[in-house]
Amino acid sequence: MSLVQDVPDLATLQQRAAERAAARAGGAERLRGHIVCDGLVRIFTTEGVEVVALQGLDLVVDRGELVAIVGASGSGKSTVLNILSGLDTPTAGIARVAGYDLLTMSARKRLRYRRHTVGFVWQQTGRNLLPYLTARENVELPMRLARRGGRAGRRRAMELLEMVGVGYCADRRPGQMSGGEQQRCAVAVAVANDPEVLFADEPTGELDEATAAEVFGALRAINAELGVTVVVVTHDPQVASQVRRTIAIRDGRTASEVHRRARIGADGVEELVTEEYAVLDRAGRMQLPAGFVDALALRDRVKLTLEPDHVQVRSGEESGAA
Numbered sequence: 001m002s003l004v005q006d007v008p009d010l011a012t013l014q015q016r017a018a019e020r021a022a023a024r025a026g027g028a029e030r031l032r033g034h035i036v037c038d039g040l041v042r043i044f045t046t047e048g049v050e051v052v053a054l055q056g057l058d059l060v061v062d063r064g065e066l067v068a069i070v071g072a073s074g075s076g077k078s079t080v081l082n083i084l085s086g087l088d089t090p091t092a093g094i095a096r097v098a099g100y101d102l103l104t105m106s107a108r109k110r111l112r113y114r115r116h117t118v119g120f121v122w123q124q125t126g127r128n129l130l131p132y133l134t135a136r137e138n139v140e141l142p143m144r145l146a147r148r149g150g151r152a153g154r155r156r157a158m159e160l161l162e163m164v165g166v167g168y169c170a171d172r173r174p175g176q177m178s179g180g181e182q183q184r185c186a187v188a189v190a191v192a193n194d195p196e197v198l199f200a201d202e203p204t205g206e207l208d209e210a211t212a213a214e215v216f217g218a219l220r221a222i223n224a225e226l227g228v229t230v231v232v233v234t235h236d237p238q239v240a241s242q243v244r245r246t247i248a249i250r251d252g253r254t255a256s257e258v259h260r261r262a263r264i265g266a267d268g269v270e271e272l273v274t275e276e277y278a279v280l281d282r283a284g285r286m287q288l289p290a291g292f293v294d295a296l297a298l299r300d301r302v303k304l305t306l307e308p309d310h311v312q313v314r315s316g317e318e319s320g321a322a
């Protein structure tokens with residue numbers, strides 16, 4: 001028997017990895033039409049120095065979900081978003097959005113993907129809108145480029161502006177709108193061509209708290225009304241209260257998730273409960289929250305003990321040794 005024969009080819013390996021990702025995600029149908037990253041790696045090389053921006057990031061977002069990605073500066077948030085929106089290519093791993101394989105797609109498919117499947121909102125208000133067009137014209141522009149302009153395009157532009165709450169700005173140019181109004185208009189522009197997924201990288205980074213909440217409201221409206229899957233990156237921890245699921249990235253890896261769900265309390269009144277989970281990867285790795293590590297001064301190695309219904313983690317420092 002030849003050993004070589006037993007080694008599956010790359011395509012089989014990739015298929016198997018995708019199947020495992022699907023199994024972990026709870027079914028193959030969840031792989032299609034939304035977002036799956038598995039063991040995603042992105043290494044940047046500048047002047048011979050390698051920076052590992054993503055080191056095996058796992059992420060599954062359901063179709064129609066609205067999730068926030070939070071994390072410290074440099075943790076890899078923009079890198080993931082640039083990959084998912086087709087602007088950058090990963091070094092290794094699996095990245096699929098709406099059935100597109102972002103590692104292997106051709107240049108032509110990538111262009112189609114970026115034009116029709118995804119929409120993007122940038123942090124800098126000036127980057128999202130053309131200054132010499134009115135809000136309505138800005139929303140109409142992508143439709144025109146996709147040959148969907150005309151009267152129907154104008155009607156849709158107005159509907160979208162109303163949906164994000166800035167219908168009254170239709171005839172104003174960006175210079176005549178506030179930062180928050182511009183970002184809400186940018187959300188309308190990003191979904192003009194009816195994408196399946198909307199990515200926003202710190203869309204509220206330049207705004208104050210109240211205005212940021214309005215932009216979040218616009219993202220929520222788009223998500224709910226159009227069923228667009230929305231992924232928004234922010235380093236504002238307050239957003240956890242605005243979305244059902246917040247994913248925290250640390251050092252290029254998915255570290256934890258915060259889920260919010262409604263529950264009927266003892267008094268019969270509906271209340272929102274927040275639960276934080278550590279993310280376990282396929283190899284069984286997880287990150288301990290920095291606060292836990294500091295509290296017990298954990299370092300180098302820890303001792304794990306399997307208990308009937310939980311795992312105990314103790315300092316690996318030998319105590320009481322003679």
Ligand SMILES: Nc1ncnc2c1ncn2[C@@H]1O[C@H](COP(=O)(O)OP(=O)(O)OP(=O)(O)O)[C@@H](O)[C@H]1O
Pocket residue numbers: 044045046051052053071072073074075076077078079080235
């Ligand atoms: N084009 C690039 N070339 C080299 N290194 C890069 C490049 N882009 C990002 N990096 C590095 O990758 C890491 C992750 O960067 P990224 O921009 O994804 O972080 P971020 O979480 O978006 O941070 P911020 O909150 O500051 O926007 C950083 O160490 C960064 O310096």
Ligand SMILES: [Mg+2]
Pocket residue numbers: 077078079
């Ligand atoms: Mg960034």
